[in-house]
Amino acid sequence: AQSVAQPEDQVNVAEGNPLTVKCTYSVSGNPYLFWYVQYPNRGLQFLLKYITGDNLVKGSYGFEAEFNKSQTSFHLKKPSALVSDSALYFCAVEAWGNNRLAFGKGNQVVVIP
Amino acid sequence: DAGITQSPRHKVTETGTPVTLRCHQTENHRYMYWYRQDPGHGLRLIHYSYGVKDTDKGEVSDGYSVSRSKTEDFLLTLESATSSQTSVYFCAISESVGPNQPQHFGDGTRLSIL
Numbered sequence: 237a238q239s240v241a242q243p244e245d246q247v248n249v250a251e252g253n254p255l256t257v258k259c260t261y262s263v264s265g266n267p268y269l270f271w272y273v274q275y276p277n278r279g280l281q282f283l284l285k286y287i288t289g290d291n292l293v294k295g296s297y298g299f300e301a302e303f304n305k306s307q308t309s310f311h312l313k314k315p316s317a318l319v320s321d322s323a324l325y326f327c328a329v330e331a332w333g334n335n336r337l338a339f340g341k342g343n344q345v346v347v348i349p
Numbered sequence: 350d351a352g353i354t355q356s357p358r359h360k361v362t363e364t365g366t367p368v369t370l371r372c373h374q375t376e377n378h379r380y381m382y383w384y385r386q387d388p389g390h391g392l393r394l395i396h397y398s399y400g401v402k403d404t405d406k407g408e409v410s411d412g413y414s415v416s417r418s419k420t421e422d423f424l425l426t427l428e429s430a431t432s433s434q435t436s437v438y439f440c441a442i443s444e445s446v447g448p449n450q451p452q453h454f455g456d457g458t459r460l461s462i463l
Contacts, residue, residue: 277457282452
């Protein structure tokens with residue numbers, strides 16, 4: 237079975253500072269990895285994905301994520317956080333071929349003006 | 350935004366009553382999913398559909414049933430609602446399976462069972 241751990245409940249960062257949201261995963265075989273963002277009273281919006289190839293993946297709104305196979309991690313990063321980045325962020329993993337996403341519990345990001 | 354409409358957006362009902370939530374899509378996507386979102390658990394898959402009248406269970410399917418009689422509609426039914434089913438329910442769709450087709454989500458239904 238696949239699973240995702242997002243170890244921090246909340247991440248606080250000052251506007252303009254780098255933002256990192258951590259994710260580690262467990263899966264048999266090769267993983268497909270995703271990040272989604274959720275704003276209040278809205279559904280999840282897709283940010284980026286890793287399938288294969290370059291370990292650094294670039295996505296929407298200036299976000300990127302780094303895949304590290306040896307550490308089974310897929311941390312989300314943004315070089316300079318904006319107040320509008322304040323939201324709930326979910327990491328998800330899909331084991332190759334099983335067509336099911338397993339989500340982490342989510343991280344609340346608060347960007348302080 | 351993907352054309353996904355969930356109805357109702359909010360519902361309050363009593364324990365033991367039947368409840369049906371509707372997901373309607375205008376994208377003609379083959380795959381549809383129902384998730385529930387609870388604090389500390391993220392999203393958990395309830396049921397999914399891979400075509401008209403083709404459905405399968407997810408990880409938290411007990412107490413829920415689904416139906417899909419046409420491509421655009423996927424219904425989630427709580428036959429006899431319990432307080433443990435108080436949650437926010439999300440519908441998602443995807444054109445096909447596999448990582449090249451990320452799932453797109455509706456805005457959710459907030460269900461409270463008293």
